[in-house]
Amino acid sequence: MLVNMTEILAEAEARGYGIPCINTPNMETLRAVIGAAEELNTPVIIDHAEVHNSLIPIERMGPEMVKAAKASSVPVCVHLDHGKSYTFLMRALEAGFPSIMFDNSDLPFEENVARTAEFVKFAHERGITVEGELGIMASAMEDTHDDGEDKEKRLLTNADIRKFFTDPDQAAEFAERTGVDALAVCFGTMHGIYAEPPVLDIDRVKAIRKAVKPECRIVMHGASGVDFEQCKAAISAGCSKINYYSYMAKSATKFAADTIAASDGKIAYHELAEACSGHMKEYAKMVLTEFRNGTL
Numbered sequence: 090m091l092v093n094m095t096e097i098l099a100e101a102e103a104r105g106y107g108i109p110c111i112n113t114p115n116m117e118t119l120r121a122v123i124g125a126a127e128e129l130n131t132p133v134i135i136d137h138a139e140v141h142n143s144l145i146p147i148e149r150m151g152p153e154m155v156k157a158a159k160a161s162s163v164p165v166c167v168h169l170d171h172g173k174s175y176t177f178l179m180r181a182l183e184a185g186f187p188s189i190m191f192d193n194s195d196l197p198f199e200e201n202v203a204r205t206a207e208f209v210k211f212a213h214e215r216g217i218t219v220e221g222e223l224g225i226m227a228s229a230m231e232d233t234h235d236d237g238e239d240k241e242k243r244l245l246t247n248a249d250i251r252k253f254f255t256d257p258d259q260a261a262e263f264a265e266r267t268g269v270d271a272l273a274v275c276f277g278t279m280h281g282i283y284a285e286p287p288v289l290d291i292d293r294v295k296a297i298r299k300a301v302k303p304e305c306r307i308v309m310h311g312a313s314g315v316d317f318e319q320c321k322a323a324i325s326a327g328c329s330k331i332n333y334y335s336y337m338a339k340s341a342t343k344f345a346a347d348t349i350a351a352s353d354g355k356i357a358y359h360e361l362a363e364a365c366s367g368h369m370k371e372y373a374k375m376v377l378t379e380f381r382n383g384t385l
């Protein structure tokens with residue numbers, strides 16, 4: 090069934106587990122992720138990233154995601170990831186998305202608050218949930234969310250990432266003034282492939298969770314390069330939505346290369362696509378299981 094964030098994240102946090110939010114940029118991945126959630130009988134969030142849009146338009150995958158969510162036996166939230174422009178948010182709503190991330194994190198605090206609050210009012214009147222972002226989520230040079238426009242990106246160390254950390258008191262003020270349903274915060278993760286193993290500031294998550302009003306969920310982005318122990322510690326500290334994709338996509342690429350090599354290049358494309366979908370499904374099952382923190 091198709092749901093918004095509120096319908097699944099409140100229960101997740103109350104019971105101490107996290108729900109992965111996974112990009113589904115093609116039919117093979119969409120089938121894999123929803124199939125994994127159904128097999129485990131657990132909710133999932135699937136999302137379309139605005140930065141993927143030059144390659145995969147939302148008008149192609151968006152309606153397929155909504156259709157698959159409606160047909161699913163488990164709650165599936167279809168979410169827009171890092172929406173930046175009003176035009177693009179409207180395209181997601183047009184496609185039937187019940188949940189939107191409006192990312193104004195690169196603007197000064199007051200502008201971020203004003204733009205986010207304005208959209209939250211519009212969205213809530215229509216039953217749409219909204220995620221905001223505070224504390225810029227850095228992106229690596231090699232980023233599966235990247236459309237290649239930012240040539241200045243370089244490998245970031247943990248010390249670099251610390252400069253973007255979210256301040257708990259500012260997070261509380263942001264949640265209060267905007268009315269967002271969920272807030273993406275920075276405490277040691279970034280997008281894409283990490284330059285060195287990330288070290289999360291779990292005490293910061295606890296402080297943010299304590300400061301921010303309880304009905305606003307705390308979101309972790311860039312989780313796929315983080316070991317499961319730290320992810321689970323972040324979940325226990327109060328993160329209930331965890332964005333997970335880059336390393337999963339890389340794993341499927343390696344699986345495809347190995348499968349082609351093992352067949353001496355003889356495997357047909359449709360057989361390869363099916364095999365990759367199966368690989369993604371097993372990967373998604375592992376992530377869903379780990380994030381349930383023993384509650385499955």
Ligand SMILES: [Zn+2]
Pocket residue numbers: 171226280310311332
């Ligand atoms: Zn993100």
